[in-house]
Amino acid sequence: MSYIRGASADENEFPTLLAIKAAFGFIPNFFRAQTLRPDLIDAEAGLVSAILVKEGALTRRQKEYIFLACSADNLSTYCVTAHCEIVRMLGIEGPEPEQIALDHTVSNIPASDKALLDVAIKLNNHPREVGPADIDILRTHGFGDQHILEMVIMVGLTKFSNFVAFGLGTVPDFDPSKVVHGLGLGPVPTKFENKLNPPSDSLPLIKDEDADLVSRTRSGDLDAFDQLVRRHQQRIYRTLVAITRNPDEAEDGLQNVFLSAYQHLGNFQGNSRFLTWLTRIAINEGTGRLRTRRETETLGETSEDDVPFRPRDVTAWHANPEDLYSLSELRHKLEQALLKLPTKYRVPVMLRDLEQCTAEETAEVLEITVAALKSRLLRGRLMLREALAPMMGRRAANV
Amino acid sequence: MFSCEDVLAELSDYLDNELTESLRKQVEEHMVHCRTCRAVYDSTRKTLRIVTESGSFELSEDVSSRVASSIRAKIRARRANTEDTSGS
Numbered sequence: 319m320s321y322i323r324g325a326s327a328d329e330n331e332f333p334t335l336l337a338i339k340a341a342f343g344f345i346p347n348f349f350r351a352q353t354l355r356p357d358l359i360d361a362e363a364g365l366v367s368a369i370l371v372k373e374g375a376l377t378r379r380q381k382e383y384i385f386l387a388c389s390a391d392n393l394s395t396y397c398v399t400a401h402c403e404i405v406r407m408l409g410i411e412g413p414e415p416e417q418i419a420l421d422h423t424v425s426n427i428p429a430s431d432k433a434l435l436d437v438a439i440k441l442n443n444h445p446r447e448v449g450p451a452d453i454d455i456l457r458t459h460g461f462g463d464q465h466i467l468e469m470v471i472m473v474g475l476t477k478f479s480n481f482v483a484f485g486l487g488t489v490p491d492f493d494p495s496k497v498v499h500g501l502g503l504g505p506v507p508t509k510f511e512n513k514l515n516p517p518s519d520s521l522p523l524i525k526d527e528d529a530d531l532v533s534r535t536r537s538g539d540l541d542a543f544d545q546l547v548r549r550h551q552q553r554i555y556r557t558l559v560a561i562t563r564n565p566d567e568a569e570d571g572l573q574n575v576f577l578s579a580y581q582h583l584g585n586f587q588g589n590s591r592f593l594t595w596l597t598r599i600a601i602n603e604g605t606g607r608l609r610t611r612r613e614t615e616t617l618g619e620t621s622e623d624d625v626p627f628r629p630r631d632v633t634a635w636h637a638n639p640e641d642l643y644s645l646s647e648l649r650h651k652l653e654q655a656l657l658k659l660p661t662k663y664r665v666p667v668m669l670r671d672l673e674q675c676t677a678e679e680t681a682e683v684l685e686i687t688v689a690a691l692k693s694r695l696l697r698g699r700l701m702l703r704e705a706l707a708p709m710m711g712r713r714a715a716n717v
Numbered sequence: 718m719f720s721c722e723d724v725l726a727e728l729s730d731y732l733d734n735e736l737t738e739s740l741r742k743q744v745e746e747h748m749v750h751c752r753t754c755r756a757v758y759d760s761t762r763k764t765l766r767i768v769t770e771s772g773s774f775e776l777s778e779d780v781s782s783r784v785a786s787s788i789r790a791k792i793r794a795r796r797a798n799t800e801d802t803s804g805s
Binding site for chain 1: 722725726728729730732733735737738739753756757759760761763764765767768769770771772773774775776780781784785787788789791792793
């Protein structure tokens with residue numbers, strides 16, 4: 319299954335395909351999609367053999383972990399699914415491979431392997447930010463030049479594989495019943511059943527603490543939905559306040575958001591966290607209310623301000639401005655200042671700094687890039703600081 | 718050498734601890750000598766602390782329970798309505 323049709327040529331004519339079939343018990347979609355050019359499959363198999371399979375300074379386990387961690391960050395469902403199975407197939411000892419894909423930092427692997435994966439992921443995600451300091455960290459963990467070289471090449475191989483899988487639209491096809499039985503290694507461990515072959519449009523790598531409640535709600539459990547409401551109504555309320563600037567209206571909109579989510583739960587595919595999806599509904603509810611009010615200032619502006627915001631009041635603040643006012647006074651002043659920020663800056667600040675959403679999630683719900691979010695966040699934070707400055711300066715202490 | 722504009726452009730990422738080591742060092746080297754940037758950094762940091770700890774726009778327990786009950790009642794009513802319709 320892929321975007322392009324492979325050649326119908328008999329696989330027995332291609333020794334590499336035969337070898338792949340012998341290894342996995344079937345021909346994975348990744349290679350099946352490339353059968354128009356068996357010579358390229360040969361070249362890729364050679365690359366995989368030299369970089370991943372052949373013994374080097376890094377162990378196969380370390381190399382597979384690099385592949386898993388980077389594939390997960392690239393959201394390559396195909397490659398993660400395939401290599402989780404390959405790790406199991408090889409009998410590599412250690413935590414569940416899914417754990418490495420989800421978050422290696424909390425897995426039970428040696429600190430040196432964590433450091434290796436940290437640098438590999440940095441190279442994968444921010445290649446231009448990798449510098450000598452990163453390499454030095456690896457050296458302090460005992461890695462030599464050959465280890466480092468192999469790590470770098472492994473990250474490159476991972477990117478290559480992920481991009482080929484994305485570009486060809488290969489659907490995950492590594493199924494324990496195929497792989498394990500194909501190799502005659504015995505029955506499928508039950509704990510791995512149903513874990514693989516996810517629908518092609520889902521991203522099983524997203525960890526969602528609401529998954530169980532969502533699933534129970536889908537089965538008709540109203541108590542489960544009640545728990546989702548109680549768990550998330552604070553976030554939804556603040557999102558609505560951020561957009562409408564009206565706490566009463568936000569309270570009113572709160573019900574609509576949850577009723578809409580309940581009604582449309584069938585449309586939630588799990589491509590994002592449930593809370594992200596719910597927050598998007600809240601943003602639609604809020605912007606709909608702005609339209610009803612015929613307010614022109616919305617979140618929809620896409621142009622960013624070219625002229626940087628310059629702080630004007632640069633008086634040093636009181637060492638502990640919280641001492642100047644009671645908590646309720648301080649909250650009131652802050653709420654007034656937040657409500658006066660332009661919508662474009664207020665919503666990012668409230669989601670990121672008040673609700674403590676990550677930058678990535680905030681950007682996702684606002685449907686803007688992380689770079690655009692950061693630009694708005696900087697300006698919003700500086701504007702908020704400016705609004706509070708007259709009340710927080712050292713002079714204010716004597717008022 | 719970083720200018721005040723450069724520091725201001727990186728301030729948010731610096732506060733979020735998202736700068737690379739080399740950028741972070743340049744920001745800090747500038748702030749050692751620039752009182753204005755130090756004041757802006759310190760006051761922005763305190764602003765974020767106030768935002769995070771203020772509990773602004775907190776939904777009261779009363780409202781929270783009322784809204785949750787109302788949602789539950791409306792879903793039940795819808796369900797009953799659907800069952801009536803499908804049964805008739």
